[in-house]
Amino acid sequence: MNSRADTDRTVALIMAAGRSRRFGDADKRLATLPDGRTLLAVTLECVAEVFSQVRVVLREDDDPRPLGLPVETLVIRAPHADAGLGASLADAFVALEGDPSLTECEVAAVLLADMPFIQVATMQILERESDASWIVRPRHAERPGHPVLFGRDFWPELTTLDGDEGGRAVIRRHTARCQEIDVDDAGIHADIDYVEDMARFECHP
Template sequence: MSAETVLGMILAAGYSRRFGEDDKRCCRLPDGRTLLESTVAQANEAFPLLRVVVREEDDIRVLGLSGTTPILRVRHAESGLGASLGEAITHLEQDESLQHVSAVAILLGDMPCIRSETLRAMQREAGRSHIIRPSYAGRPGHPVIMGRDFWPELASLRGDEGGKHVIRRHQNQYHEVPVDDAGIHIDVDSLKDLQDID
C-alpha cells in the first residue's frame, strides 16, 4: 500500500503516572531531543501523513514539537487510552481531507526505538480490511495498523479499553509481520527505561 494511504497516528495524550511527577514526553534523550520529539521524527520518516494526539491544553513547544507538527487535540485523555483513541479516530473519520486514507498506524509516543524500515515494511502489508502488527522473537509489539473497516469500532472505545478487544473480534483479518527489530517492544515507563535508550 502506498505511503499516502496509511496515516501514522502517535498517541501522546496519556498521563504516564507510572513515570512519576515529570511529564515523560518532555524528558530529554541523550541526543538532546525530547522523548516525544524523537518518536515523531522516527515515525515521520515512514509516514508522510501523520497526526500527533495530545491533550487539549498541551503546549507543543514544551513537548519539543515544531509549530508545523500536525496535531490532533483530544478532550477526554484523563479517561484513559481508549477514550483518547476513540476520540482521535472520530476526528480522522470526520476529516474530509483524509477520505483517501485506507488504514491508520497507531503508534505510542513513548516508543522512539522502532526502526523506520520496520514501519515501512508494515505499511506495505496494510489494507482497508486488515489488522497488521509486527512481531519480534515470536512476540507481538507496536505499532498496530488498523484498516479503515475497523475505525467505527475504534471510535466507540471508552475509558482505558484499548484496541485489543477489536483485534480479538477480528482474528481472521489479523496478521503479524515478523521483523528483526527489538524496538517494537521498547517503551519508556520509568526513568531507568529512559536511561537505557541510546
C-alpha cells in the same frame, strides 16, 4: 534517500495524551536526551521518516511547543484522555473520520509516544502489507508488539472505544482479519515507562 511510504494512503497516529504516572512527577514527553530533543520529538522524527501524514494526539490543555514539536505538526485533541488510552483512541478516530483531507486514506498506523526504538524498516514492512480490510501488527520472539495498523474498515469501531484497553478489544473481535508479521526488531516491545528506562538511549543513539 527518502524512506517514506510512496503513497498517502496511510496516516500515522502518535498517541501522546496519557498521564504516564509510572514516570513519576515529571512529564515523560518532556524527558530530554543529551542532544536536547524531547522523547516525543524523537518518536515523531522516527515516524515521519516513513509516513508523510502524521497526527500527534494530545490532551486538550497541552501546549505543543514545550513538547518539542515543530510548529507544522498536526495535532488532534483528545478531550476524554483521562479516561484512558481507549478513550483517546476514540477521540483520535472521530477526528480522522471527520478530516476531509483523509477521505482517500485507507489505513491508520497507531504508535505510542514512548516507543522511539521501532526500526524504520519495520514500519515500512507493515505499511506495505496493510490495506483497508486488515489489521496488521509486528511480532518478535513470538510476541506481538507495536505499531498496529488498522484498515479503514475498522475505524468506525475504534471511535466507540473507552477506558484504558486501547485497540486490543477490536483485535480480539477480528482475529481472522489480523495479520502478524515477524520482524527482527526488539524495538516493537521497548517502551519508556520509568525514568531509568531513559538509559536505553545510550544503546540507541
